[in-house]
Amino acid sequence: MQTSALFDRGASRYDLLVGLNPGYHAELRRAARALAGRIRPGQRPARLIDLACGSGASTRAVLEAVRSATVLGLDASAGMLAAAKAKDWPTAVSFTQATAGDLDPAALGAGSWDGILAAYLFRNVPVERRDTAAAETFDLLAPGGWLVVQEYSVAGRGEARWRWHLTCWLAIIPLGVLLDRNFSLYRYLWRSVVDFDTTEQFCDRLAAAGFVDIARQGASGWQQGILHTFVARKPC
């Protein structure tokens, strides 16, 4: 099954499942604040993209961090977008279906965005499209704009990798089956993290796309060593 079809199927229960994940919303808020603290929008409201906005949890975090912002949520899954659109949003927030790795930056406003948050996107982009997806974010940003990526990565980290296996098979997958009857999505979630880049490989992708000032911060709690927040700037 295609990734977006897996998310379509899981969309109605997605908020419930992530709500059970201790620290999920707190880490999204931390990533959104990392973006908010870096952007310099000047006189006009900041223009921000929430890339892979899903059901809108990360969009909400962005909006809370930069209250006056214009926010465009993009996601490949029609089901997740429908869940996001069903929520209450100010008129400055909009949503569009689009697939990272196959975006049209010119149509979306190349060079016109102050910041992009991509929370839990990149491991879902097929490995052969990941460099393209990173290049698309670079093209969308204005000079001096910031990309913030939140992503799970356990490759090359033995202890974190084992904790990820145990967390998935003892908690995440059983809960996904119990509450959503959706073994496929939560098994995919486990596997996509196991197969994702090392943090160093991912930083190299960002550098190859042209980003500078690339840095990584870890998470706390059970996600320590598993979840990472990357920041990167498009040069002026």
Ligand SMILES: C[S@@+](CC[C@H](N)C(=O)[O-])C[C@H]1O[C@@H](n2cnc3c(N)ncnc32)[C@H](O)[C@@H]1O
């Ligand atoms: C784990 S959810 C995260 C959603 C949201 N960012 C959040 O933090 O709650 C991952 C989202 O990525 C979307 N996605 C997967 N591959 C994508 C791609 N290539 N382009 C855009 N969205 C994608 C899925 O449809 C799903 O909504």
